Amino acid sequence: MVDAAGAPDLNRRLADAVERLGNGVRALAQRSARDCGLTPLQQQVVLALVRQPPVRNEVTVLAAEFDVTRPTMSDAVAALERKGIIDRSASSDGRRRVLSLTAEGLAVADRLQVWDAPVTEALDRIPVDDRAVVLQSLLGTIADLQRRGVISVARVCPSCRFFERDAHDDAAAPHHCSLLEVALPPADLQSDCPEHHPAA
Known part of the structure; x- marks a missing residue:
């Protein structure tokens, strides 16, 4: 499909731009993971364990989080255990195995914290309103892909049952979170909300 000027359709160009950005992000992830002796998936696991609540630090949950099979995630976790980066311990109910970072793992996570600095620095040059x-x-697109089954886990505002789009007349804060009972400006929308409840 082409637009009136004969250029590729805007949606196609946007999808191409997202793909190119994804390629750049993957290249950065591969480089930083390699520098720490990890695979990109192992890097994702390390960063997840330092950033997300302990209740989500299980092999099955992480597999869904990163859209890989449970055996693939188990292999990544086993490799991290062999490297002394993570430990497994019994959960409080004794039925599950919870993952946590060792002291060495925390040091690796600290090194990895800035792996995406070139992206965040490039974004910093864009006006705040444009970034919002x-x-x-992007969060709306992620929510739509999750509804279609393309993405397994999406804890983004637009996929949450507490999110009310365009609930307020205020252009600066048009959305509403009925869990927190606050108006939400676009810049405050969450990409990984710990209070997320999937919409029906």
């Missing part, structure tokens, strides 16, 4: 619009658009 892009964030809102």
Whole structure:
């Protein structure tokens, strides 16, 4: 499909731009993971364990989080255990195995914290209002892909049952979170909300 000027359709160009950005992000992840002696998936696991609540630090949950099979995630976790980066311990109910970072793992996680600095630095040169619009658009797309079954886990505002889009007349804060009972500006939308409850 082409637009009136004969250029590729805007949606196609946006999808191509997202793909190119994804390629760049993957290249950064591969480079930083390699520098720490890890695979990109192992890097994702390390960063997840330092950033997300302990209740989500299980092999099955992480497999869904990163859209890989449970055996693939188990292999990544086993390799991290062999490297002394993570430990497994019994959960409080004794039925599950919870993952946590060792002292060495915390040091690795600290090194990895800035792996995406070239991306965040490039974004920092874009006006805040423009970044907020892009964030809102991307989170809406992620929520739609999750509804279609393309993405397994999406704890983004637009996929949450507490999110009310365009609930307020205020253009600066048009959305509403009925869990927190607050108006939400586009810049405050969450990409990984710990209070997320999937919409029906």
